[in-house]
Amino acid sequence: MASIFSAASAHATVYDVGPGQPLANVGDVPWESLAAGDTVQIHWRATPYREKWVISRAGTAAQPITVRGIADGQFIGKPTKTGCGRCSYASICDEVVN
Secondary structure, eight states, rough: OOOOEEEEEETTTTEEEEESBBSSSSGGSSSGGGGGGOEEEEOOSSSSSSSOOOOOOOOOOOOOOOOEEOOOOOOOOOOOBSSSEEEETEEOOOOOOO
């Protein structure tokens, strides 16, 4: 599901999110259990990610928790996150107000 990222730490994990990645949605990342040195890579897709997340864990100065957008090789843009129709988990969703 996730790959081991050995450059920063022997125990750090890289979570890849998006089309063709091990995790399809941002909400599939185990945000509540991220550890120092972990990286979340959110890959570009044609539609915005309509999810929200909270990082309630802490990294260290030497091993921060990193969340980064990964551009598609054909496009200049990075992934888009929008606040509309967002969900943290399936059971905790915000209403979309028109």
